[in-house]
Amino acid sequence: MTKSDTRILAPQPGLPAPTASWHDRKGLVQIGLLALLLLAPLAAHFLGHVYYVNLASRVTLVAMAAVGLNLAIGYGGMVSFGHAAYFGLGGYVAGISAYHAFDLTPVIGWPVAIPGSDSMLAIWLVAIVVCGLLALAIGAVSLRTTGVYFIMITLAFAQMIYYFANSWPTYGGEDGLPIYLRNTLPIVDTNDALTFFLICFGGLTLSLALTSRIMKSRFGAALTMARLNDTRLATAGIAPYPIRLVAFVISAMITGLAGALYADLNGFVSPTMLSWHMSGELMVIVILGGVGRLYGPLAGAILYVMMETLLGGLTEYWKLFLGLVLLLVVLFAKYGVMGWLAGRERHE
Amino acid sequence: MSDAVLTLAHLNKRFGALQATSDVSLDLREGEIHALIGPNGAGKSTLIGQIAGGLKPDSGSIALAGREISTLSVAQRARLGLGRSFQVSSLAEPLSVKRNVMIAVQALQGHSFRFWKPVQRDESLLAPAMQALERMALAHRADTPVSELSHGERRQVEVACALALKPRVLLLDEPMAGLGPEGSARLTELLEALKHEVPILLIEHDMNAVFRLADRISVLVAGAVIAHGDGAEIRGNPQVREAYLGD
Ligand SMILES: Nc1ncnc2c1ncn2[C@@H]1O[C@H](COP(=O)(O)OP(=O)(O)O)[C@@H](O)[C@H]1O
Ligand SMILES: [Mg+2]
Numbered sequence: 045m046t047k048s049d050t051r052i053l054a055p056q057p058g059l060p061a062p063t064a065s066w067h068d069r070k071g072l073v074q075i076g077l078l079a080l081l082l083l084a085p086l087a088a089h090f091l092g093h094v095y096y097v098n099l100a101s102r103v104t105l106v107a108m109a110a111v112g113l114n115l116a117i118g119y120g121g122m123v124s125f126g127h128a129a130y131f132g133l134g135g136y137v138a139g140i141s142a143y144h145a146f147d148l149t150p151v152i153g154w155p156v157a158i159p160g161s162d163s164m165l166a167i168w169l170v171a172i173v174v175c176g177l178l179a180l181a182i183g184a185v186s187l188r189t190t191g192v193y194f195i196m197i198t199l200a201f202a203q204m205i206y207y208f209a210n211s212w213p214t215y216g217g218e219d220g221l222p223i224y225l226r227n228t229l230p231i232v233d234t235n236d237a238l239t240f241f242l243i244c245f246g247g248l249t250l251s252l253a254l255t256s257r258i259m260k261s262r263f264g265a266a267l268t269m270a271r272l273n274d275t276r277l278a279t280a281g282i283a284p285y286p287i288r289l290v291a292f293v294i295s296a297m298i299t300g301l302a303g304a305l306y307a308d309l310n311g312f313v314s315p316t317m318l319s320w321h322m323s324g325e326l327m328v329i330v331i332l333g334g335v336g337r338l339y340g341p342l343a344g345a346i347l348y349v350m351m352e353t354l355l356g357g358l359t360e361y362w363k364l365f366l367g368l369v370l371l372l373v374v375l376f377a378k379y380g381v382m383g384w385l386a387g388r389e390r391h392e
Numbered sequence: 393m394s395d396a397v398l399t400l401a402h403l404n405k406r407f408g409a410l411q412a413t414s415d416v417s418l419d420l421r422e423g424e425i426h427a428l429i430g431p432n433g434a435g436k437s438t439l440i441g442q443i444a445g446g447l448k449p450d451s452g453s454i455a456l457a458g459r460e461i462s463t464l465s466v467a468q469r470a471r472l473g474l475g476r477s478f479q480v481s482s483l484a485e486p487l488s489v490k491r492n493v494m495i496a497v498q499a500l501q502g503h504s505f506r507f508w509k510p511v512q513r514d515e516s517l518l519a520p521a522m523q524a525l526e527r528m529a530l531a532h533r534a535d536t537p538v539s540e541l542s543h544g545e546r547r548q549v550e551v552a553c554a555l556a557l558k559p560r561v562l563l564l565d566e567p568m569a570g571l572g573p574e575g576s577a578r579l580t581e582l583l584e585a586l587k588h589e590v591p592i593l594l595i596e597h598d599m600n601a602v603f604r605l606a607d608r609i610s611v612l613v614a615g616a617v618i619a620h621g622d623g624a625e626i627r628g629n630p631q632v633r634e635a636y637l638g639d
Contacts, residue, residue, distance in 0.1 A: 152449050163574050266504040269495050272484035278490070279444070280484070281470035281499035281557060291504065391486045392539065 070386040074339045081107075081247060082340065089238045097237040098265030098309065103349045104244040104308045110329040110341030111251045112298030117327070119259055120291040121271035125195045125323050126182070126202030130175040130296040132318030134303025136209065137171040139221040146224055164227045164234065164243075167304055173298035175300025176293050178205075187380035188284060199320060204316040222312025227308050234308070244305055248342070249299045256338055258294070268391075269293050298327070328366070332373055334380025337389060343381040394421045396589050398561050403452035405438060406613075413449065414615035420561060422606040425433040425583065425592045427602045427624075430612035436595045437479050439612070440563050444476045445469045445594075456562060467528040470499065475590075476557030477550035480568050483538045490534040495557035495585070505615050523548075528582065543570035548579070555586075555615075563591040567600055576601055603627070611635070 088096035109131050116122045125160060144151045144160020152158045161167065186197045200289040210218045226234050234240055258264050266287045269277040307313040316322065325348070333344025351369065355362035377384045396419035405413035411464045428436055441447035444453055445466035452461045462471050483492050494511065497520045498504060504612065511517055525531045528548040533541065538543070538549065547567050554562055567583075568576040573635040580601045582594065595603050602623075609626045611619040617623075619632045626632055 222526060260510040260512060262498050262506040262511055262514075262517075264507075265491070265495060265498060268487070269484055272486065275446070275478075276465075276553075277485055277495065278466040279470055279554065280496040281467050282495070282504050283465060283467040287504060362420050364472060364519055367491050378492075391488065391491070 047386075048301070058120055073382070073386040076088070076340055077342050077346070078249070079213045081346070085238065085241050094194075095359045097241050098352065099349065100151060101241045101309050102306075103345050104241065104248050105302045105309060106249040106326070106329065106349065107342045107345035108244070108251050109299045109302035109306070110326050110345055111248065111255060111294045111331070112300075112302065113326045114330050114333075114336065114341050115255055115258075115296040115298065117330055118293055118340065119255070119264070119271065120267050120288055120295070122187070122288060122292055122295075123327075124186075124196050124198045124292070124295075125320070126198035126200075127296070127299050127326050128318050128320065128322035129182070129202035129205045130179060130300040131303035131306070131322060131326070132209070132313070132315070133175050133178060133205070134171040134300035134305075135220070135307035135313035135317045136215065136298075137174055138167050138227060138304040139223055140215055140309040141167050141170065142225070142227055143215065143221060162225065162227045164229050164304075164308070167227055169302055171300045171304040172297045175303075176297045178292045179293045179296030180289070183289045185344045187288050187292065202318065202323055203320060206315055206320070207316045216314070218260065218315055220316070223307060223313070226311060238357055240309065244309070246304060247301060251301075252338060252342075254298075255297045263287070263290070284320075331372065332380055332384035337380060337382035337386075339382050339386075343385070347381060396420065397422055397457055397625065399453075399455045400443070401453045401455075402437075403439070403442060403454070404450045404505050405435075405442060406450055411615045413442065414535055416452070416612070416615070416617055418610050418617060418620070419594050424587055424607040425587045425594050425605045427594045427596060427606035428601060428612055429596065429599075429609060434612045437487050437565055438615075440476065440565050440593075440595065441537055443563055444474055450593045462575065465500055467499075470492065470557060473557070473560030475554030475557045475561065476563040477554055477567055479569070479595075481543070481546035481550050483546060483549060483553075486537055488535050488537055489525065489530065489541070489552075490518065491554050492499065492538060492549055493524055493552050493574050494518065496524075497521050497554045500557055511520040521552075521556055524552040527555060527586075528552040529578065543573065547571065551579075554577040558579045559590055562586075564592060565595045566597060567594070568596055568598045580604060 048169055050239050066227065081100065083096040113127045113228035116124045129186060140151060141160050142162055143189055146161040147160065150157045150159050182198065182201045186194055186201065191366050231240050234243065266277060268282040271285050277320045304331055306317070327345035328333050331340055332347055333340030333342065351362065355365050373380060379388055398420040400419065401417050403413050403416040412581050416439060424492065428439070430436055440449060442449045445464060449462060456472055456474065461472060464619055483596065488615055494517045497517050501516070515547045522531055522534060523562060525534055528551055530548050530552060533545060538546065541549065547570065551564065551567055568579055571579060574599050586592065608622055611626065611632050618635060619629045
């Protein structure tokens with residue numbers, strides 16, 4: 045084989061790159077899902093149904109949290125049953141910061157005084173950093189185990205944080221912490237439901253773009269190999285552990301940022317956001333949508349919240365139906381809604 | 393002895409009551425193929441595992457280019473230049489052949505904490521991977537998923553992965569198994585060309601290949617080296633004939 049053969053493998057200038065594009069099915073499904081998510085609240089807004097705009101924000105944030113989880117579970121093969129820890133911690137960052145901004149008391153008085161803030165930009169930054177640090181600590185320990193042990197240990201860590209929040213009276217304990225005034229951004233009015241939705245939508249599309257980009261990079265190649273065959277990765281000279289740990293941290297940062305927005309959406313944060321039910325909900329969304337599919341979390345979140353809203357209005361046993369759907373997906377649509385809509389993922 | 397790249401000294405490994413490696417000392421010199429032969433269960437793969445780092449010896453030392461490596465991880469040893477292939481091939485099945493080899497090139501080029509540039513269009517990864525595949529006469533399979541390859545082809549991909557590391561030492565665990573006579577003959581030629589570049593510790597059952605390729609042969613039986621010498625010496629050794637060549 046000569047050099048020219050190698051060049052055939054590279055995309056030719058002028059031809060479209062062989063990635064998701066306008067005319068393939070996967071690309072269409074992805075654009076369709078985003079369009080649906082964007083257009084439904086726009087329509088609701090012009091028809092004056094604020095409730096549905098907020099519902100779309102909920103779908104968007106739950107999807108974004110699940111995008112973070114999908115990076116760990118789907119792309120990294122790390123089945124975390126404790127992502128509520130980051131979702132809830134992000135929420136508490138927003139809640140605690142707003143509480144002190146309202147109260148004009150410092151969050152921490154010593155050794156340096158850190159004031160509260162109602163600036164979303166500051167809150168997001170802190171949420172990302174704090175969740176990243178927590179994931180670094182939890183991941184550093186948990187990633188020494190695999191399989192069921194990893195599931196159990198991530199759950200155990202998240203439960204520790206849940207019980208801690210429950211029993212710490214300063215920030216409401218089990219009653220939670222209200223955010224009386226939604227946190228703010230420069231220029232735009234975050235109290236406007238549509239504006240807030242568009243902020244959430246921006247967060248989701250950014251995390252999708254980030255995940256996609258990362259997974260195509262060298263880091264993504266290493267993470268994929270760590271999932272598929274970590275012996276091969278180590279034999280090539282790349283230690284799997286740091287690769288997994290960094291992916292776990294990025295995953296938690298995305299979920300944590302979604303959590304901060306989620307608390308602002310509800311004007312409230314409580315230990316519920318930290319509970320194992322929340323972790324399970326995010327896992328169900330990832331599985332429903334299609335594990336390791338970029339748009340799986342969005343498809344899963346749409347389906348999940350729709351079922352919750354439609355069936356939940358009819359019967360309090362709606363989770364029984366959710367269970368049935370989950371069973372059907374696991375049995376008959378192994379690759380989730382995305383697999384069913386867009387076909388099986390092919391690696392190159 | 394001074395030109396030994398890899399030196400094992402008094403290596404021991406037990407699995408419960410089983411002495412899988414028993415006081416093994418051997419070395420691998422620049423420019424040679426050192427074949428390790430022995431019946432099934434003799435402990436050949438276990439020995440490779442200890443050199444590459446997947447298995448921890450109970451005692452003894454392993455030195456690569458004069459540096460003690462027995463406390464290093466698999467990845468660290470690979471970065472120091474230990475390339476290996478597995479007896480049962482260990483590749484990422486759903487990925488294409490070239491992606492399996494590219495990960496080795498990526499490792500060679502330095503750290504993997506690069507989050508932005510797509511690998512798919514990265515010539516600096518692709519070109520060396522294709523080169524390694526060409527050396528194993530496998531470039532035409534570059535875009536095929538590993539899951540669609542024959543057993544023999546998988547072995548070749550493994551050797552290509554090891555070559556892409558630009559190793560100082562190659563450890564090959566039965567690379568010819570499953571290749572068929574024609575495939576083994578071709579691989580024999582490829583390895584013969586290779587040995588001037590990188591010394592090879594070769595485990596092989598195909599005696600034609602062994603006698604043709606090996607400069608030195610060590611015979612492992614029940615974890616211990618029972619004989620050592622060049623092809624003629626091994627062929628003439630009565631102990632080896634009895635224990636292994638068996639005819
Ligand atoms: N991880 C292990 N645990 C227990 N016994 C093992 C393990 N690996 C290999 N063995 C045993 O050690 C002996 C040597 O195995 P191996 O090194 O695979 O032999 P060879 O490669 O020479 O055929 C065999 O009896 C095998 O059953
Ligand atoms: Mg063996």
